[in-house]
Amino acid sequence: MTETRTNFNLVNLIFAELARHPIRVLLFLMVLISAFAVIMSAHHNRQMSIALEQLMQDQDQLDIQWRHLILEQGALTDHNRIEVAMKKQLNMHRPNPENEVVVRLK
16 A cells, blocks of 8 residues: 555656646657657668669669660661662662662653
């Protein structure tokens, strides 16, 4: 019985002290809220930095892929390559002057 009475008195004493110093309690709560806001801000900043780093890596990969595609396009559109493929695969050749036909439009 003495223990519950001591706990009850302790709770009453705590609430009495809190009521006597409301500004200190308010300042304490503001410090806690501020600390929580700093923690959340740092966490958000880290997450954004990680996302930025990932996007930069993706950009680098896309740049490399773009350069490879440009080189491939240059190789595929090379006139000599097209002429060789035309001769080998399609068995085509340049027409001789006697095979040329001139069409005149009115």
